[in-house]
Amino acid sequence: MTTVENEATSARPTPDIVRPYGDTTGDGMVQVSFTLPVPHDKRAEGAALQLAAKMGLDPALLVHAKAMGPDFTFFVVYGRVNHLVDLRQVEVVEREFPLLSPKEVNRAIKSALRRKLVVVGACIGTDAHTVGIDAILNIKGFAGEKGLEYYNEIKVVNLGAQVLVPELVARARAEKADAVMVSQVVTQKDAHIHNTTTMSAAFREAYPAGKVPLLVVGGPRFEEGTAQRLGVDRIFGRGTTPGEVASYLVHALVDSKEKR
Ligand code: B12
Structure with a gap:
């Protein structure tokens, strides 16, 4: 695997291909939050997990669910994604002018x-x-x-x-x-x-x-x-x-x- 140097902040070279980090390097764990237009109950929690699964989180854990008024529920889901990030394909828009005092x-x-x-x-x-x-x-x-x-x-x-x-x-x-x-x-x-x-x-x-x-x-x-x-x-x-x-x-x- 080839690597890129991040001169600005890092002492160690970063690999080209990375995955999210939760508990251990490269375990793919991410946390997402969202709101569904459903009252908070067991069905709402199941709906949140269904969405997480459809988003590619597997396994997915519901770590927080809170009613937002009578008709909505806010969720936080923690789970694993299998996607890889290729840093070589990231396009960065550079500032096109010098910084002046x-x-x-x-x-x-x-x-x-x-x-x-x-x-x-x-x-x-x-x-x-x-x-x-x-x-x-x-x-x-x-x-x-x-x-x-x-x-x-x-x-x-x-x-x-x-x-x-x-x-x-x-x-x-x-x-x-x-x-x-x-x-x-x-x-x-x-x-x-x-x-x-x-x-x-x-x-x-x-x-x-x-x-x-x-x-x-x-x-x-x-x-x-x-x-x-x-x-x-x-x-x-x-x-x-x-x-x-x-x-x-x-x-x-x-x-x-x-x-x-
Ligand atoms: C403070 C605040 C308010 C204050 C505003 C006070 C004021 N005088 O500005 C008050 C309480 C009035 C308010 C009201 C509302 N708010 Co408000 N507010 C915020 C809050 C908490 C912070 C915004 C802020 O000041 N950021 C700090 C500044 C420095 O950052 P910035 O705006 O991004 O600016 C930087 C850059 O973007 C850039 N920049 C910005 N403008 C420009 C312009 C130029 C020319 C350049 C070069 C650069 C530049 O440079 C700045 C410095 O780096 C945000 C949430 C958040 N944390 O961002 C919600 C937020 C913006 N508000 C929100 C909402 C919904 C509202 C209300 C509709 C709530 C309501 N139901 O009444 C009303 C709308 C009022 C209205 N008519 O606009 C939502 C917007 C959601 C959305 N998707 O649009 C947010 C995101 C909160 C949320 N998560 O729901 N709000």
Whole structure:
């Protein structure tokens, strides 16, 4: 069996083929949780085990079952899967730009644009989860990094929660936004997908071709590699830090402008 080196974290080489680990290496044990729309009783527990078996868990043990109100039951099942994971077939999307310090970001914007870079941000639709976008935009930042408000050469207009798309477009135009940052955390009924495509279509309609601001969306449950399908320039997911976003803005708005 060939092996790969994980330089960042591991002292020992990782095999190419791995299985989940429960009690002993490679025993294939996994734990899954789910809810069924059935009142909690013996039949519900049997239904959970049936689902586990259909998912390929064999043997499967029901380790937790709890009524969630009168009509639903939450389960945790522990069991063995027989699947093998081939690490050589894993595709990793690498960051396409270098990470810059705030000083480098400010310097790059100042020398290329000779004015502040304007960012307009919001949570759109009915979404009221502002913690994520505030983590990126507010001065206090996230994960030990200051937010974009800290950068002297970036002007941040944070519109907050539940902003309607027409309002966002109007404000972006009024501010002559270089970039529009949208957060979508609620994913029920694919709200994040619908809201993002509605937003990107509205910008394309409101601006002449080639003049649309950079459209950036973020949230914990966007799929990597779907930016184009959603009509936006970049998606940022779980754990994004303000420094990554600032570096991306330089990459997309400053470096690309200089190359033209
Ligand atoms: C805090 C919270 C709330 C707070 C929000 C307060 C606020 N001002 O934001 C309150 C109590 C208001 C709330 C309400 C609701 N919530 Co809530 N909430 C959460 C909770 C616990 C944490 C979210 C959070 O703050 N994460 C921390 C931030 C830092 O992470 P983040 O959002 O992922 O952001 C990071 C990245 O994604 C990225 N990012 C995010 N946005 C952007 C944008 C850009 C431009 C960029 C570059 C990056 C970026 O960068 C950030 C930093 O790394 C989550 C569960 C969880 N543990 O995640 C549920 C959760 C999101 N809520 C949920 C639900 C269902 C609701 C309600 C519908 C509940 C109800 N029945 O009323 C309401 C909806 C309100 C509404 N209209 O939106 C569900 C959503 C389920 C789904 N599939 O959509 C979750 C997942 C809980 C759950 N498991 O059920 N909620």
